[in-house]
Amino acid sequence: MTLEPLETSLTVGRVAIAASALTHTLFATFIVGSSLIGAVTATFSYVTEKEWFNRLAKLIAFALVLSTASISFFGVVLVFALNIYWPQFWHRLFHVMFWPFLGEAALFLGEAIFAYAWYYLWEWGRHGWRQKVHLAFIWLAAGCALSAMFMIDITASYMLTPDPIHSAWENVFNPTMIHLDLHRWFGNLTWAGFALGGICAVRYLKSTTDTDRNFFQKGGNYCFVIGYGALLVMPVVGYQYLLHLRYGQPQAFYTVMLGERSWLFDVVALLYGLLILFGSLYIMQMVRSQSKPPPSFIGFNPLSLTVIVIATMMLAMPYQLQHIPLLNQLTDQEINSLGKMQPYKYFALSSLVVFGFGHWLYSLRVFGRMPPATVSRAVSGAPRRMAGLLVTLAGLTVIILLAMGWVRESARAVNGYLIYGEMRLEDEKSTYQASPSDNGFFPKEIPYESFEQ
Amino acid sequence: MTSSSFWIGFFSLAHITLASLGVGFMVLAPIAEGLGRSRPYFTDFAYLATRFTLVTYTTSIVLAVFMLELFIGLFPLTNSYLFNHFRYPLHLALIVFFIQVLCLYPYYHFWDRLRSKSITWHITLGTVAAVLILIWGGILDGIGSFMMTPVQGDNGWARLWNPTWVPLMVHRFFGNLVIAGYVMAGYAGWRLWKQSPQKKDDAYYLTLIKTGMAIGIVSLMIQPVSGFVFAQHIQNAQPDILQNLYEGQTVLLVIGQFTLLALLLLGSHLIFRSVHLERGHSYRAEVYYVLTVVLMVVLAPYPLYRRIVTLLVLLQTGWYLWYVFPVWMRGSTPSLNKPFIHFIAMALGLAALILYLTMGTIREVARGPDTIHGIINNQTESTFRSTTFP
Numbered sequence: 001m002t003l004e005p006l007e008t009s010l011t012v013g014r015v016a017i018a019a020s021a022l023t024h025t026l027f028a029t030f031i032v033g034s035s036l037i038g039a040v041t042a043t044f045s046y047v048t049e050k051e052w053f054n055r056l057a058k059l060i061a062f063a064l065v066l067s068t069a070s071i072s073f074f075g076v077v078l079v080f081a082l083n084i085y086w087p088q089f090w091h092r093l094f095h096v097m098f099w100p101f102l103g104e105a106a107l108f109l110g111e112a113i114f115a116y117a118w119y120y121l122w123e124w125g126r127h128g129w130r131q132k133v134h135l136a137f138i139w140l141a142a143g144c145a146l147s148a149m150f151m152i153d154i155t156a157s158y159m160l161t162p163d164p165i166h167s168a169w170e171n172v173f174n175p176t177m178i179h180l181d182l183h184r185w186f187g188n189l190t191w192a193g194f195a196l197g198g199i200c201a202v203r204y205l206k207s208t209t210d211t212d213r214n215f216f217q218k219g220g221n222y223c224f225v226i227g228y229g230a231l232l233v234m235p236v237v238g239y240q241y242l243l244h245l246r247y248g249q250p251q252a253f254y255t256v257m258l259g260e261r262s263w264l265f266d267v268v269a270l271l272y273g274l275l276i277l278f279g280s281l282y283i284m285q286m287v288r289s290q291s292k293p294p295p296s297f298i299g300f301n302p303l304s305l306t307v308i309v310i311a312t313m314m315l316a317m318p319y320q321l322q323h324i325p326l327l328n329q330l331t332d333q334e335i336n337s338l339g340k341m342q343p344y345k346y347f348a349l350s351s352l353v354v355f356g357f358g359h360w361l362y363s364l365r366v367f368g369r370m371p372p373a374t375v376s377r378a379v380s381g382a383p384r385r386m387a388g389l390l391v392t393l394a395g396l397t398v399i400i401l402l403a404m405g406w407v408r409e410s411a412r413a414v415n416g417y418l419i420y421g422e423m424r425l426e427d428e429k430s431t432y433q434a435s436p437s438d439n440g441f442f443p444k445e446i447p448y449e450s451f452e453q
Numbered sequence: 454m455t456s457s458s459f460w461i462g463f464f465s466l467a468h469i470t471l472a473s474l475g476v477g478f479m480v481l482a483p484i485a486e487g488l489g490r491s492r493p494y495f496t497d498f499a500y501l502a503t504r505f506t507l508v509t510y511t512t513s514i515v516l517a518v519f520m521l522e523l524f525i526g527l528f529p530l531t532n533s534y535l536f537n538h539f540r541y542p543l544h545l546a547l548i549v550f551f552i553q554v555l556c557l558y559p560y561y562h563f564w565d566r567l568r569s570k571s572i573t574w575h576i577t578l579g580t581v582a583a584v585l586i587l588i589w590g591g592i593l594d595g596i597g598s599f600m601m602t603p604v605q606g607d608n609g610w611a612r613l614w615n616p617t618w619v620p621l622m623v624h625r626f627f628g629n630l631v632i633a634g635y636v637m638a639g640y641a642g643w644r645l646w647k648q649s650p651q652k653k654d655d656a657y658y659l660t661l662i663k664t665g666m667a668i669g670i671v672s673l674m675i676q677p678v679s680g681f682v683f684a685q686h687i688q689n690a691q692p693d694i695l696q697n698l699y700e701g702q703t704v705l706l707v708i709g710q711f712t713l714l715a716l717l718l719l720g721s722h723l724i725f726r727s728v729h730l731e732r733g734h735s736y737r738a739e740v741y742y743v744l745t746v747v748l749m750v751v752l753a754p755y756p757l758y759r760r761i762v763t764l765l766v767l768l769q770t771g772w773y774l775w776y777v778f779p780v781w782m783r784g785s786t787p788s789l790n791k792p793f794i795h796f797i798a799m800a801l802g803l804a805a806l807i808l809y810l811t812m813g814t815i816r817e818v819a820r821g822p823d824t825i826h827g828i829i830n831n832q833t834e835s836t837f838r839s840t841t842f843p
Binding site: 003004006066068069070072073075076077079080083084087090091094095098101102105106108109112113116120 | 511512515516517518519521525526532533538543547550558
């Protein structure tokens with residue numbers, strides 16, 4: 001059997017795959033995070049019988065249903081794009097990861113069915129024994145979503161650190177699999193928390209009644225606390241992830257930490273610092289909006305914000321200046337010693353986590369003392385600023401999520417690999433154009449190569 | 454390879470069950486909403502049909518992805534060939550699908566809000582969603598028909614224009630309406646059967662039964678004609694396909710298909726005859742009708758004779774409906790609110806669903822052992838897989 005060459009540039013294929021994969025990722029990660037937050041919120045609603053939990057759970061359910069619908073479409077786009085633009089890679093990957101892929105699809109089907117049942121049977125599940133069944137729907141949806149993520153993480157980690165090459169299930173224990181999965185757990189909670197907070201913020205700004213405003217303000221705070229809490233865990237898990245990447249695939253580690261794409265990691269570091277900074281500013285507004293702010297916060301806040309600003313700058317400081325695009329036109333300096341990981345960036349990262357954690361504790365305290373239905377304080381512009389900060393946090397999370405995905409792909413692609421050490425980008429070239437021996441003419445047909453062991 | 458085909462077929466049929474209903478309801482919803490301007494029941498139906506579509510939409514798509522993933526893993530050569538050779542139409546299909554999703558979700562989720570601003574624009578939104586899903590389905594039909602009657606072409610667009618593309622699209626379109634109509638009637642029958650008599654919703658569900666049956670029977674009468682055209686195009690392009698179909702065990706599927714068609718016709722007749730006609734019913738004509746329908750099933754393996762008898766069946770059905778329809782559509786029909794009628798309506802909904810799935814199976818089986826007729830066969834796939842999966 002033969003295929004026709006695509007007669008286009010390999011870059012077109014790379015852009016198509018990257019665009020569809022990143023869009024797909026945005027929704028997939030949101031589903032995993034929001035289903036988990038939704039399950040916890042629905043449980044709170046069931047246990048405490050507080051109406052605002054129920055209303056928030058329904059808002060999350062609606063967002064979950066829409067994102068599930070979107071991802072089913074974007075999943076189709078990604079599968080089509082892979083089939084069209086990288087057929088040889090896709091089939092190689094599929095031959096090895098056949099069962100994890102099927103498992104992922106089956107589990108996503110489960111997630112969709114349970115999430116839809118949760119949303120569309122809302123009224124049905126309001127009373128009696130049905131409440132428990134209704135609650136079970138979202139926990140089952142969350143369980144399916146998390147398990148589906150586990151399945152896809154086997155493939156994702158396999159592409160970077162395949163071990164062994166020809167076996168699917170043994171790759172559950174490849175060097176980066178567990179750490180990638182754990183990293184995504186907290187990453188998804190961060191993204192979903194801030195995104196749901198952003199939705200609450202937008203709805204707050206559009207609200208016309210005090211009841212709605214109070215609800216969305218409280219809902220925004222609730223989602224923020226979850227997102228910010230998960231954000232603080234990310235460096236700890238990320239450190240372990242990189243450590244295992246260093247041992248498992250040193251060349252890839254070098255590429256993103258010191259090599260050609262180290263500047264991209266600096267961008268991620270900058271975004272992380274900004275997230276902590278804006279999160280801390282949000283908490284400052286949360287605390288100040290209280291009638292009796294904790295006295296200790298008055299001393300803690302200026303110190304903490306100062307440290308966070310300095311740590312953000314320190315963490316984003318590049319070490320390998322020569323790899324930053326266009327910078328070599330401004331300076332001949334190749335190394336910036338202040339950008340060294342040891343000790344500067346470790347100090348910066350620790351400071352962000354420690355002082356961020358301090359802020360988070362204050363946010364918990366404030367949230368715990370929020371009245372169930374606060375009377376709006378029209379005299380203060382703080383809630384509007386808080387809404388703005390939540391939207392900013394959600395926006396920054398989108399960017400950092402895409403940047404982190406790009407970093408992981410760069411770790412492979414910059415070194416020319418689609419499956420590390422096994423399949424190179426060059427192996428896909430025949431899909432696009434003729435071999436040099438064809439004197440520049442496109443052949444009518446190209447061979448389809450099997451993945452022989 | 455049989456096992457591989459079975460599992461792909463299984464998920465394909467599961468997908469088709471929801472997808473065909475979804476497409477049928479998407480087409481009917483804006484029409485019903487338009488009729489709802491003067492008869493509010495139809496607006497309620499439009500909302501209900503769209504709700505069903507929405508609830509099952511993602512499940513249907515994921516089942517399709519599941520089927521596709523099995524296809525990638527179990528039939529890699531066929532999969533690669535099709536995606537490679539139809540890459541341009543598939544790009545259009547994805548764009549169309551994207552816009553369709555953008556139309557469909559607001560159509561349902563902002564139903565009241567959009568209708569309060571303009572009912573016409575809301576109907577337009579639903580119509581655009583319906584047209585786009587037909588384009589998406591049409592492109593996929595092009596690939597499906599190519600697998601049966603492939604043509605040499607310079608690009609994917611040229612290959613879409615294979616001999617059976619348009620006949621398959623037409624056949625599927627009315628097939629979707631058959632299933633949507635009968636399932637609508639079956640659902641109404643179930644709701645009437647479940648609730649105690651003289652509930653306030655009776656009139657609504659009776660309207661659904663009547664409308665569903667009308668859509669179902671009219672579309673069902675078109676199906677043998679569009680099916681004949683489809684078969685003729687297959688015969689002209691690839692004569693061996695139909696020859697293979699009537700040889701061996703696959704003929705049982707053809708007999709099964711016509712048995713289900715017969716059940717639908719006779720069951721529909723039972724429901725329609727419950728309507729009171731001034732001129733009464735001719736028992737002699739009914740006995741003759743039953744005998745002709747039975748003869749159609751008996752002659753199923755013999756296309757020429759079967760087609761002649763089917764034509765007679767269609768003429769009789771049409772003649773009968775000519776008298777019944779004016780009363781059916783305009784008159785009050787309390788006689789429909791009986792458990793016997795409810796049960797028949799439910800059974801017909803199920804039969805229509807099985808008939809649709811049987812027809813899909815026949816199309817796939819008829820191609821065997823080729824996956825793309827004359828280009829790739831099961832043996833090639835099997836050999837390829839054995840080299841890659843020792």
